[in-house]
Amino acid sequence: MNFRVVSALICCGLALAQKKPVEEAWDLLAAGKREQAVRVLREITKVNANDADARLLLGSVLAEDGNRAESIPLLQDAVRLRPNSAEAHHALGEALHSFGERKASRAEFATAVKLxxxxxxxxADLGSALFDAGELAVAAEHLDRAIQIFGRSGDAAYPRYLRAKIYSERGENEKAAADLSQAVALRPDFAEAWSDLGQTCKLRMDDAGALAAFQRAVMLSPDDGVAQTRLGAEYLSQGKAHEAVPHLQEATRLNPENQTALYSLQSALRDDGRIAEAQEVKERLVELLRKRDRASENALRAIQLNNQGAALEKDGKLGEALEKYQSALALAPEHVGIRTNVAAALLRLGKWKEGIAELRESLRREPDNPALQTALKDALSKTPAKRE
Structure with a gap:
């Protein structure tokens, strides 16, 4: 699901017809004069606090530019001014999704669909959000509805692509192949759909169809490491090791830690008589596996240290607990739970600046986490003014 400002522009089209300043901004955007359009829209929002169209359009443009701080409040204002507008809720949902706020965006899509x-x-966007959340049965219902609404238009390609993934999860390969065939027919440049079609053909024992689909995917998207891996592996499985090598080499260049590509490349080089190169790839693969083993060991050790910290904190030994939490975080910096424990310990020790910084980092990593949102709000409200 890609965020597209054009959807928001289309959504407010009817209202724009009666608002010449906003219509001017529309024309500027259509002419590629983005900065001028933003200036016009900013001026409108300053003069008229109740202009929902200007807020909707400006918020969508700024969201597409990656400006969350300004875009989300503008779109929330548009929703407040037009609570019964499906288009306003959808535009806010698209913006939230573009900033990784999945739960909040899904709620806006659900409201838009209800309206x-x-x-x-x-x-389609609600179906995609539900698919990402693993709620496949409900996602299928909304994707089917989108497909029905879009009919034979190109907009139906992405819902069909996702619908095929759900069929594949259920082992319904014939239905998956049918939807993917429709997707690439509607959008012949849809590289990911071609790649998945190749996988489906392979499961249906259609080697020729698989190879043709993988070739098309790579032609359309040569920087897609998954597509390169799949094509190389298919050449290898058909006994064409020499043809497989360049695609597998490209896949490992794109992602040096692609274990599947490295394993297939090693086999392809060996089958192609390039023994020394195959051995070199084997050594890279062994080192990658060692690295992953070390990462697993670090993750396990981090959990142990975190648990030790929790036990010390329970005994009232907060300073020692903080040391354990910080040691755990050094081993697993991506672990939000451990980082939150560090933040809580810092705050309890009166280290407000450091604690709030860790809470903000935790929330950046999990923006939809309501517990973190509440914790940060609470910490900010309790921060001594002189430390703020």
Missing amino acids: DPGFGQAQ
């Missing part, structure tokens, strides 16, 4: 069940893009 207007015939809004195809909202149905």
Whole structure:
């Protein structure tokens, strides 16, 4: 699901017809004069606090530019001014999704669909959000509705692509192949759909179809490491080791830690008589596996240190607990739970600046976490003014 400002522009089209300043901004955007359009829209929002169209359009443009701080409040204002507008809720959902706020975006898509069940893009985006959340059965319902609404238009390609993934999860390969075939027919440049079609053909024992689909995927998206890996592996499985090598080499260049590509490349080089190169790749593969083993060991050790910290904190030994938490975090910096424990210990020790910084970092990594949102708000409200 890609965030597209054009959807927000189209959504507010009817209202724009009666608002010449906003219409001017529309024309500037269409002419590629983005900065001028933003200036016009900013001026409108300053003069008229109740102009939902200007807020909707400006918020969408700024969100596409990656400006969360300004875009989300503007789109929330548009929703406040037009609570029954499916288009406004959808635009806010798209913006939230673009900033990784999945739970909040899904709620906006759900509201948009409730307000207007015939809004195809909202149905598609809600289906996609539910798919990402692993709620496949409910996702399928919304994707099917989007497909029905879009009909034979190119907009139906992505919902069909996702619908095929759900069929594949259920082992319904014939249905998956049918939807993927429709997706690439509607959008012949849809590289990911071609790649998945190749996988489906392979499961259906259609080697020729698989190879053709993988070739098309790589032609359309040569920087897609998955597509390169799949094509190389297919050449190898068909006894064409020499043809497999360049694709597998490209896959490992794109992702040096692609274990599947490294393993296949080693086999392809060996089958192609390039023994020394195959041995070199084997050594890279062995080192990668060692690295992953070390990462697993670090993760396990981090959990142990975190648990020791929790036990010390329970005994009232907060300073010692903080040391354990910080040691654990050094081993597992991506672990939000451990980072939150560090933050809580810092705050309890009166180290407000450091504690709040860790809470903010935790929330940056998990922006939809309501417990973290509440904890940060609470910490900020209790921070001594002189430390703020």
